[in-house]
Amino acid sequence: MLTDNQKDILKRSNLNLKHLSEEKLLAIASRAVDEAKLNDEELLEFIEIANALYRGGEALISDAEYDFTFIAELKRRHPKHSFVTRVEPESVFAGKTVELPVRMLSTDKAYSQSEIESWAKRIQKAADELNIAFDSLVFKVTPKLDGYAAYDDGERFYTRGDGRKGTDITRVFERGLQVADNGSRGLGAGEIVVGKTYFQRYLSEFFDNTRNFQASVIKEKDLEQHAEQAIKDQAAVFFPFAKLPAWQGSWTELAERFDEIVKQIWHAVDYDVDGVILEITDERIKTHMGATRHHHRWQIAYKENVATAEVKILQVVPQTSRSGRITPVVEVEPIRLSGALLQRATAHHYKMVVDKGIGPGAVIKLARSGEVIPKIEEVITPAEPDLPEQCPSCGSELVWDGDFLYCTNNFDCPAQVSHSIEHFFRVLGNNDGFGPATIAKLYDNDIRTIDKIYQLNASDFEAMGFGPKQSQNLVDQLQRSLSEPIEDWRFLAAFGVFRMGLGNCEKLLAHYRLPEIFSLSEEEIVALEGFAEKTADIVLKGLKKIEPLFNQLYRLGFVLNETKTKEMPAGQSPIAGKSLVFTGTMQQGSREDMIREAKAMGAKVGSAVSGKTDYLVIGEKVGATKLNAAEKHGVRILSEAEYLDLIGR
Template identity: 65%
Template sequence: MFSDSHRQILDQANLNFSADQLARVTELLANQALINAAGDEDLIAALEVANALYRAGAPIVSDADYDFVYLNELKRRQPEHPLLHEVEPEPVFAGKTVDLPVVMLSTDKAYSREDIERWAARIEKAAADIGEDFRALTFKVTPKLDGYAAYDDGQLLYTRGDGRKGQDITRVFERGLQVAGQGARGLGAGEIVVGRRYFDENLAQHFDNPRNFQASVIKEKELEEHALKAIADHAAVFFPFALLPHWSGPWSELIADFEAIVQDIWHKVDYDVDGVILEITDEPLKQYLGATRHHHRWQIAYKENLATANVKVVSVTPQTSRSGRITPVAELEPTRLSGALLSRATAHHYKMVVDKGIGPGALIRLARSGEVIPKIEEVLEPAEPEVPAHCPSCGHELIWDNDYLICPNNLACPAQISNSMEHFFRVLKNNDGFGAATIKKLYEYGIRRVDEIYALSAEQFESMGFGPKQSQNLVEQLSRSRSEAVEDWRFLAAFGVFRMGLGNCERLLAHYQLDQIFGLSEADIVAIEGFAEKTAAVISEGFANIKDLYEKLTGLGFNLQASQRKGDSSAHPLSGKTLVFTGTLHSGSRDDLAKQAKAKGAKVGSSVSAKTDYLVAGDNVGANKTAAARDKGVTVIDEAEFLQLLNGDVE
């Protein structure tokens, strides 16, 4: 099933599988009927292989099968897996790996008018939060190009990579590639695309599909004559999103003529298009909405819905995700929908199960749109729900957290162990190489704790199937993660204690030293602003669970920076003030300047509100943003004024 070129792509993507596992992946990708019996590791490997080949221009399964069959199954089993919530990684081509000028994320998806209306409702609520008039907002609709994502800053052209780091592929412009419509360089994000008609008439006999051609343009190898001709004919171009044809107007006009606008924009260009992009253009609101690790909240892709069916629920099975959430999976009477035989659908969370009556015998309306998993659109005939009291993986008592049932036993629950190890390295952020694929392989060889990973030698990594160079690099990265300075609150957050994310860890360690947390009572925790009484007991239990691992890891000599302030900083001009940074800063990164401000007792926010004291405006900040801040009573200062405040130099 895999050609030599396929294997080369997998090597570039650092997907090194044993011969046995590669054989299982081959079988799984060739025969969808085997997916139910496949192990988690093989399913994830199959997705990683399919994604790498697709993004390198050599797809081995169709988009529909990837979404509906394989991603569907992963979402059912592990709804919090990074493949579902982070930017899908691209294979590494020849070229220097560099930081992207801006973060390039994926796009959230919607498959019905109702999904779009719910997105707009979230936009409206956010607008109200910052005092903006939703009715005056401008919405923009553009075609969703199905090409090869890249970013042009005017000097370099970058691949999207993992959304934060990509490769320098400026060579494609040196080969003669032009910006669409004779546009200028430096217009930011866009896609390398080839005209549909041109491809069919001139390239189809040389390339399996347009994506295969687009990937070939990027690679280091010298291009063949027909590819160079496509570039010379301007049939293949870099199309910046800023130059795409678009519709713009207020929400009232968009929703009133939604179907016509979508159809018109969908067919505006002679390139492969797989939907339309809807977004708002208001910069302060975009900044306020922000993004997840996967997508911007101010933007959404619309794809057409396909089909529904009325189906009986046979049973509801609880499954523990790697984040500890218990996902209810509705087992259904087998139903064929949009070409696939479906027997399961997620119910998202147990509050939905309870509120809607999703139990054995319930009749539901099932939709298989463009989504990665069949969706329960409506419960037509409710039934008595069954709610578990204990984790199906480890037997620990479950707790409610808003809509979700949670297993808080994160360090001893088998379903959560791999995620706990991956989470540690991901949050620490001072290492490379310990992503999902590496952790998966270590798990297969019996590694169950982070301290066991730090004890591995290069020889042991090699014995587990890693290459000699990769093994040595992993050992060096483990050493790096111990020697590079890391904030104590980030180190604590890496242990994944329930309800102890980065913000809560930083808040707690502003009051107590790191090694004091194991002696804190529930009352001590509740006394700190931002900690609720109902979670204090769970946090205390979580600290007790990590104590042994914490002591083993700190014994390895991590370079931890204490965040508890020394002495009294209450007299400092920044003490108790809330700051927001924006624009281009020159005296340090935003993270560095935020750390310095926090050391003086300041709070640092991500968006301006009426509670913000200072907006620190660097270069390239629009007048609308600073005016909006002043309207809220916020003092706008430049970088030099901030540094004066930081140094206590005030008149």
């Protein structure tokens, strides 16, 4: 059962067992219950409790199990869940909760040199945007202390809390705690740590682990005599990050001597260390790159926690995603890595299956570190791959697109139906209410085509379990989508024809009117810029499949603005030739108006952020997907006001 100390931490953290019993909580911790069998509420409750107990010094599971088993499972189900995109809360200690002098964020993590190299490319892109020579930048590497995060402003001492508010624990300095190496107060963020050698010699008999000891130093109650002695001996100290031993140098030297430098810094102090911190020292770069709610973009932690094993493949099962992509799921003989029982891995795409001989009977090396799903490190003994010819969901013929196999039967494939309906309303962009939850309820009531949705009245919605007010709102939104003007290319793109995103739809309708496109020949499409022969063939097949539904919806009388070509010559605009993506709700006009204006000024406007994007222009109520993509690719993010200043409006 939970100890009294553990129960006290949960009480102070306002955490109660709502979805789990104490018995099941401990069964999960002992791995008697697999994390994959927990529902979302149970998984999140376990994570919150495990986090509070670990940070409170009374760990239920190890840090590695927490990261690589339970957080990994949460990321697999909900990659953008708030618990993994913000600073994880700490246990509440006695003391006044106050605003921190500065935000104390977590640190983004990397588990391979290639991930560090990707981070460095984002640094380089920021340097290029600021006209700073990348080779002149100084990179800094310091140990990543595994202690208790705190902040010292010289007068008061705080826990990190949730990164914005922490607990005043100034009493810790009043008890005699010193700054490491006889340093002065007021050096900002750091960690409360205890020497490893000292802990093993004098404290391990009385404390389960160093985390348990560090938490005891912070607690309001009188210090246990061994902890008090450790403080007197200056074995337990507050170590400001500013005083940590560091390596500094250029990216070229860091990349060339990466393993050597990491090893040197990792063992530079006699404290618990669980990685190294890499950061850029140039304040201009730091300001330019900024931070997410979770971490600074100019800083990253490199951690090593890789487990590998050789295992035999039982079979490769094709699965159809909601986008129509066929994913090869590799089922393997059950094996436990990094605390989790693994029975499957992802081969990423069928080109990889073909190239590496990933088939039944093949022997592969699995590696699991910070990855949510185990990675196929290498194929040791290849086998004949088994490639699907038809969609496992609807039986349609599959087509290759680069490395991937796709099912293009968007509106009839069961695996894609809900996604296709959601995509239709989202691309139209002139309605509200038809999100995943609404569409799921419609699907459960056998409403699985868009034309059927437009036939529904308020009574029909109520009969399916929607409330009276919501039912009328849904009807109103359907009418709004019919009467509010949209571009003809947006209407076409809403049908989700493979290879016909917003850009290609606009290109096509710049030459042909909407009713004409279904009678086009392959030669006529190939003649257009950006349409290769293979693309034209796929587009024609896709148009043929949607034609009946298109005709039904077109007859409903959507108000469509016909495409007109109008572009400003390059060089007469600050955004001419630039690639832009707009997202969020704009205040100075509709997003569609801003897109039209940008195109008229010679810009290229896309719908998704990539490495080729120059600016992501954000309004209000912005989702995480595009922001995360911009961060990944080092794309400059502009507010609506900054963008309008840029174009001189």
